Amino acid sequence: MAAAAGSGGGSSWKRHIVRQLQLRDRAQGGRFLDLVQAYTKLLEKSSLLVHFTEKLQAESFDLQAPRLGWEASDSGLEPALGSTEGLHALKMKYQGQIAELKDVSGELAYRIIELNKLLKAKGCQLEEQKTRLASLNGRISELEAERQQLEGRAEELGRGNSARKEEYDALRERYRLCEGELRRAAEREYELLERLVQRKAEAAEYQNKKNERVKQAQLSRELKKATKRTVSIDVEPDKVKPEEVTAPVQELVELDGREKLWKRPFRSASATSVTLAQCVDVFKGFLDFRLKRGNSISSVSEAHYRCMPVCLVACLPSRxxxxxxxxxxxxxxxxxxxxxxxxxxxxxxxxxxxxxxxxxxxxxxxxxxxxxxxxxxxxxxxxxxxxxxxxxxxxxxxxxxxxxxxxxxxxxxxxxxxxxxxxxxxxxxxxxxxxxxxxxxxxxxxxxxxxxxxxxxxxxxxxxxxxxxxxxxxxxxxxxxxxxxxxxxxxxxxxxxxxxxxxxxxxxxxxxxxxxxxxxxxxxxxxxxxxxxxxxxxxxxxxxxxxxxxxxxxxxxxxxxxxxxxxxxxxxxxxxxxxxxxxxxxxxxxxxxxxxxxxxxxxxxxxxxxx
Structure with missing residues (x-):
């Protein structure tokens, strides 16, 4: 079976070569078919010319024989003369045919020259085609080698791209993980910052309360020291101005605890006395009022802000x-x-x-x-x-x-x-x-x-x-x-x-x-x-x-x-x-x-x- 397969394989490539040669002969023979036909016709005319030449030579030999008989004969002039006129007519006839054949042969010679030139041109063209075919075959070989080289390079690049893609996918996954970590870190940072700000605010509030308690305790001690004895105020009635005394007293009492300590102004020393508890309450209220004013923010710019005009109804522009x-x-x-x-x-x-x-x-x-x-x-x-x-x-x-x-x-x-x-x-x-x-x-x-x-x-x-x-x-x-x-x-x-x-x-x-x-x-x-x-x-x-x-x-x-x-x-x-x-x-x-x-x-x- 292997031998049969081998023989079958050998015959197939032989048949392929024969088929290719036949196709080449058919393709190249078609180009010179007209030249071959013209050359065949020329050969036929040449053979016809040779045939006429041989016939003329035979006829000229036949004519020479009666002339010799006429010379040998001594009697009978009229037959000789009659044969002479026939020979002359035959000569003229054949001379005309010879002239025609010369013309035909000249024409055929000219056509042979032209066909030879055409044959030479076709030969040169065939040589050029063969040269071009050889160069194209060489170019095909070079391109085939280049194609194989590019295919190898493409395979290498494909393998490289696959590796790069794997690296890119790995980096992308890593980036996604890092971005998630960064987002979580940012959220944690934001939470920590909020907690820090909250703790700082709580610490500041605690410190403020502590400082306020210390100040109030110190003020209470000072007030207790200052109020161990009874306080009396001696004011002459004609020098007391109720409107000047009432306003600050009422202001202090209202700021202290929404409860009026004094319902009327001082009138005389006998009618006015302040107990220790009332004095402490008044000073506490006054202290709270000062603290509140100290904690507020006021400046020239705020006073200027309050002067900004307020538009209730805008006027439509018309002119x-x-x-x-x-x-x-x-x-x-x-x-x-x-x-x-x-x-x-x-x-x-x-x-x-x-x-x-x-x-x-x-x-x-x-x-x-x-x-x-x-x-x-x-x-x-x-x-x-x-x-x-x-x-x-x-x-x-x-x-x-x-x-x-x-x-x-x-x-x-x-x-x-x-x-x-x-x-x-x-x-x-x-x-x-x-x-x-x-x-x-x-x-x-x-x-x-x-x-x-x-x-x-x-x-x-x-x-x-x-x-x-x-x-x-x-x-x-x-x-x-x-x-x-x-x-x-x-x-x-x-x-x-x-x-x-x-x-x-x-x-x-x-x-x-x-x-x-x-x-x-x-x-x-x-x-x-x-x-x-x-x-x-x-x-x-x-x-x-x-x-x-x-x-x-x-x-x-x-x-x-x-x-x-x-x-x-x-x-x-x-x-x-x-x-x-x-x-x-x-x-x-x-x-x-x-x-x-x-x-x-x-x-x-x-x-x-x-x-």
């Missing part, structure tokens, strides 16, 4: 009161002070200008210099004594208004700072930047106390009590708890967020986006409550600012055509369109806290005061 060219180039930001009598504007000329607002006019007050980039955001502190401005030079500038000096420069962002806002106090601030971070700052130290990393550009930020809200380029609004490290809520919107504004009662948030809409978000439910849009309103830039009115009755924003659009919060309808003064896109608007004035700024350097 232009004043127009100023505030800056040398585009104006990006505008803000009223808490007292509503000072206005701040900032532009791409790197300046912050302060204006007095009085009598429906804008009067230039002073210029704050020191920023090294275009101003993108302006904010007053709650007292109105400081101005915080964000700029394109990756920094935030803090100025004192009274001395026009730069108090602090906050650096740490890696890209343009787009927003800067004060927290609930003048000592804390929050900034947002295009470096995808939101930072919290301690203005007393001038240092960043927390950095929040986000996946998208931050265009604006606002602050509640314990929540930071940021609007981003990826069409999302994010909520951050200042007491925790994570994002607590994400609200998607239809367009890139350009600005955020929170109402004074911190219950609603106004969002302006590049889909040419304003959205009112209910912060109690964290959902979109209203959507404002209007024909003709176009959001002009990525930093267009929209605001609530001070009484939260209206929403105001500027459009790319220079108009101001005002919506009614209660009805949700477009209340008014203010136009005619701006010739460029309106970047920002501001509504004073008293509700009487509105200011708008545009890309054409104008500041417009509306009444």
């Amino acid at each position: 232009v009161s004043d127009v100023q060219e505030a800056h040398f180039s585009e104006v990006n930001a505008v803000k009223f002070s808490p007292s509503s009598n000072v206005l701040a504007t900032g532009g791409t000329d790197r300046l912050v200008r302060l204006w007095n607002v009085a009598g429906g006019r804008l009067e230039s007050r002073q210029t704050l210099e020191g920023a090294n980039g275009s101003i993108t955001s302006i904010e007053f502190d709650p007292s109105g004594c400081q101005v915080l401005a964000a700029s394109y030079n990756k920094a935030v500038q803090l100025w004192q208004i009274r001395d026009c000096k730069s108090k602090e420069t906050l650096t740490g962002h890696a890209d343009k700072v787009t927003a800067a806002k004060f927290r609930s106090t003048r000592h804390q601030a929050v900034t947002g930047s295009r470096d995808r971070t939101v930072k919290e700052w301690d203005l007393g130290k001038g240092a960043c106390c927390r950095t929040i990393n986000v996946v998208s550009y931050c265009n604006d930020v606002v602050c509640c009590d314990n929540v930071i809200i940021s609007g981003h380029h990826d069409k999302k609004i994010r909520f951050w708890d200042s007491r925790g490290p994570r994002c607590t809520e994400v609200i998607p919107v239809e367009g890139k967020v350009t600005s955020l504004h929170i109402s004074q009662d911190q219950m609603h948030l106004l969002c302006c986006s590049r889909d040419d809409t304003l959205k009112v978000i209910d912060l109690r439910m964290n959902n979109v409550r209203q959507v404002f849009r209007a024909d003709g309103f176009k959001c002009g830039s990525d930093w267009t600012k929209a605001i609530f009115s001070p009484d939260k009755s209206y929403a105001l924003v500027g459009s790319s055509d220079g108009s101001l659009y005002l919506w009614n919060m209660e009805s949700g309808k477009l209340e008014a369109i203010l136009s005619g003064e701006h010739r460029a896109s309106v970047n920002a608007v501001a509504w004073c806290f008293s509700g009487h004035s509105v200011v708008s700024v545009d890309q054409g350097r104008k500041v417009v005061l509306w009444k």
Whole structure:
């Protein structure tokens, strides 16, 4: 069987070679088939020519024989003459045939020459084809070797990729475990920090109580020493003023324990005497009153906070009161002070200008210099004594208004700072930047106390009590708890967020986006409550600012055509369109806290005061 298989295998490759040779002969013979046929015809004509030549030679020999007979014969001229005419006619006939054959042979010779040339050309072409075939066979061999080499390399790379994938899977699993450990460690750290803060608070409270008990015990001992004898007061009746004595006594008695110790003022020495217990109670009440006043925080700024105007009903702007060219180039930001009598504007000329607002006019007050980039955001502190401005030079500038000096420069962002806002106090601030971070700052130290990393550009930020809200380029609004490290809520919107504004009662948030809409978000439910849009309103830039009115009755924003659009919060309808003064896109608007004035700024350097 093996021998049969071997013989069968040998015959198969022989048949394959024979088949290949036949295919090659058929392919190459087809190219020279016309030449072979022409050559065959030429051979046939050559043989015919040889046949005619031999026939002519035989006929010429036959003609020579009668001529010889005529010469040998001496009688009979007419037969000789008759044969001579026949020979002459035959000669002419054959000469004509010879001429024709010569022509045919010449033509055939010419065709033979042409066919020889064609044969030589075909031979050269065949040689070229053979050479090309040999080169192609060599190229095929090289490519085959290269293919085998690449297959080996691909196998090696496949094995390497498999090993890398195994390593990647192992590293990913390790990363997952490490991330879990890190999360647990962070949670434990947060719990430990809370416990530490709680224990510190408990220790401080215990120490305060202990100090208070020590002070009260010491005061009691001193009072006991001072009250071993009876205390009497001698006052002449005409020098006693009841209104001057009654007020402090009644105040001390009310602060002590909600029970009046004296129901009437001192009248005379005989009518007035104070026992030891009453004296101790009075001093204790007075001490508690002083301690309470000592624990309270009061300053000039708090007194100034109480002077902030309160808007009950905002006045709708209807006419232009004043127009100023505030800056040398585009104006990006505008803000009223808490007292509503000072206005701040900032532009791409790197300046912050302060204006007095009085009598429906804008009067230039002073210029704050020191920023090294275009101003993108302006904010007053709650007292109105400081101005915080964000700029394109990756920094935030803090100025004192009274001395026009730069108090602090906050650096740490890696890209343009787009927003800067004060927290609930003048000592804390929050900034947002295009470096995808939101930072919290301690203005007393001038240092960043927390950095929040986000996946998208931050265009604006606002602050509640314990929540930071940021609007981003990826069409999302994010909520951050200042007491925790994570994002607590994400609200998607239809367009890139350009600005955020929170109402004074911190219950609603106004969002302006590049889909040419304003959205009112209910912060109690964290959902979109209203959507404002209007024909003709176009959001002009990525930093267009929209605001609530001070009484939260209206929403105001500027459009790319220079108009101001005002919506009614209660009805949700477009209340008014203010136009005619701006010739460029309106970047920002501001509504004073008293509700009487509105200011708008545009890309054409104008500041417009509306009444």
